Amino acid sequence: EELIRVKVTDGSASIVMATRKGMAIHFREQDVRCMGRSAHGVKGIRLGPDDSVVAMDAVTDRDCDVLTVTEKGKGKRTAVHEYALQTRGGKGRLGYKVTQKTGFVADMAVVHPQDGLYVISAKGKRIRKDVNRLPRYARVTQGVYVMRLREEDRVTSIAVEKMACKK
Numbered sequence: 001e002e003l004i005r006v007k008v009t010d011g012s013a014s015i016v017m018a019t020r021k022g023m024a025i026h027f028r029e030q031d032v033r034c035m036g037r038s039a040h041g042v043k044g045i046r047l048g049p050d051d052s053v054v055a056m057d058a059v060t061d062r063d064c065d066v067l068t069v070t071e072k073g074k075g076k077r078t079a080v081h082e083y084a085l086q087t088r089g090g091k092g093r094l095g096y097k098v099t100q101k102t103g104f105v106a107d108m109a110v111v112h113p114q115d116g117l118y119v120i121s122a123k124g125k126r127i128r129k130d131v132n133r134l135p136r137y138a139r140v141t142q143g144v145y146v147m148r149l150r151e152e153d154r155v156t157s158i159a160v161e162k163m164a165c166k167k
Contacts, residue, residue, distance in 0.1 A: 005056050013058040016066055016083060017044045017092070018108035021051045024066070024095025024139075026083035029058070043089040055108035065136065067111045068096045069119060069146055071103035071154040076143030077111065077136045094140050102142050106155040116161035119146055123153040131160075 007013075013029045025045040032042055045053065057066075059080055066083060069075035076096075083095065096105050111117070113132040120126045127147055137143055147155060 004053055007056070007058040009058050009060070013060050014085060015044065015056060015058055015088075016080070016108070016110060017053055017056045018066075018068060018095055018105055019045065019047060019051045019092070020054045020098075020104040020106075021048065022094055022096035022098040022105055023048070023051065023092040024083060024108070025086055025088070025090060025092035026059070026080070027086055027088040027090075031088040046089060046091050048091075054105055057108065057110040059110050064110050064112050065131075066095070066108060067117065067131065067134070067158070067160075068108045068143070069106050069155055069158050070096070070098070070143075071106045072101065073119075073145050073147040073149045073155055074102045074143045075119075075134065075146035076141060077131065077134050078139050079136065080110065082139040097140050097142050099142065103154065107158040109158055109160045111160055112162075114163045116163060117146075118159040118161065119155055120157050120159070121147065121149055121153045122156050123150070125149070125153065128161075
């Protein structure tokens, strides 16, 4: 067990979790009960064989997208409303169509069109892209190349640069 990510929320958000094999779950933050510091927590998503959670993020408004990037550099934005709310601890739904061409899911984040995206590889390659330049696709698709990589390299993580909303 290891801690993937920590998010500060106001108690009214919803949570999206993604696994390396492409499963995703979206549930209300209120479904997670308060616990003490020494508690083990509650199950967010029920994992299949040889699967693990790679990312989680908080959804604070419905005008955002879920951005998923795979180890082989493919990625996509999907409107958060395509991830139907479920109860915590379920199996989830297919959120990314993982194939040999795409590789496993490397990371996922909740983004807005005005945000910036940094993609980082195991060999130290990094790029920055504007989120609005990435196309929106349905939940169960493969997306497009976000970062071109050499065969021996793989995407390890992404970081989102939150930008102020333009008026």
